[in-house]
Amino acid sequence: MSSRKKFLSAVVILGLLSSVSGAVLNFANSEIVVPKSRYPELASEAAQELSWHLQLLSGSAVPVVQSGTAGRFQFVLGAAPQQPPLAKTEARYSIRDDKVYLWGFCKAGQFNGYFNAVDFFLERELGVRWIKPGPDGVNFTPMTECTLPAQQDFTWTLPFEQVSQRSGAGRFNQAASDFLPPELRRSPEVFTALNEENSRWMQRMHHGIRTKIRYGHAFRH
Structure with a gap:
């Protein structure tokens, strides 16, 4: 292959590579x-x-x-x-x-x-x-x-029309917390932070709602 053809081939290859990589x-x-x-x-x-x-x-x-x-x-x-x-x-x-x-x-x-x-x-x-x-x-x-x-x-x-689930236990309940063994109890601040982390994780899993379907408890109206 002549030097000119080699040069042109190299130009074409570089052009193709540049179109692939940004x-x-x-x-x-x-x-x-x-x-x-x-x-x-x-x-x-x-x-x-x-x-x-x-x-x-x-x-x-x-x-x-x-x-x-x-x-x-x-x-x-x-x-x-x-x-x-x-x-x-x-x-x-x-x-x-x-x-x-x-x-x-x-x-x-x-x-x-x-x-x-x-x-x-x-x-x-x-x-x-x-x-x-x-x-x-x-x-x-x-x-x-x-x-x-x-x-x-x-x-x-x-x-789907709706992809969602409960992200936690709702609001902090002091009476329910006191019922738990000490090692399982959480402060209101920790409870709220964990709920927020669960909600954020579900967003990252691409949960969402196209049509809001109100199933109620046990998927009943």
């Missing part, structure tokens, strides 16, 4: 961009979820900002590139070189598509797993940077 995600040079949203509380919850995990993975605090900074890798939460309208309960993320867009269907008190998009990205692209509730249930590989695809789209929709 920008290097350097966690220390990244930021979470949260534009103004119709659902500020849901966007804030999802931003905290993403920020906490990125710092856990890398050891670097990733700032949450309202507008992006040139030259930084950006996680854009709640905004999207040109895409079809969302279905009810749908969550999406799109990778576009040095930007990751995360968004989804939201309904206050019922469904947070932003949160689902974040957790699917963490799970599918960064290898995070949640094997049980609480910080010690997060399984991950530490990393300071990684290479993402140049372009990738993911979408998910809740497969």
Whole structure:
């Protein structure tokens, strides 16, 4: 093969490789961009979820900002590139070189598509797993940077009308606590924290509601 043909072959191969691999995600040079949203509380919850995990993975605090900074890798939460309208309960993320867009269907008190998009990205692209509730249930590989695809789209929709279960025992009951052996008793603060961890874990397992079905006790009206 002539030198010219070898050179052209190398150019083609490099071009193909560059189309597969995107920008290097350097966690220390990244930021979470949260534009103004119709659902500020849901966007804030999802931003905290993403920020906490990125710092856990890398050891670097990733700032949450309202507008992006040139030259930084950006996680854009709640905004999207040109895409079809969302279905009810749908969550999406799109990778576009040095930007990751995360968004989804939201309904206050019922469904947070932003949160689902974040957790699917963490799970599918960064290898995070949640094997049980609480910080010690997060399984991950530490990393300071990684290479993402140049372009990738993911979408998910809740497969059932309702996916949920009780996350705990409701409100703290002092009388019930006093009935337990001392080693099993929990303070109201610990009780509340455990309930919150259980609820967060179920969110990470992609529980949600498309149609609110009031089964009542023992699945009866």
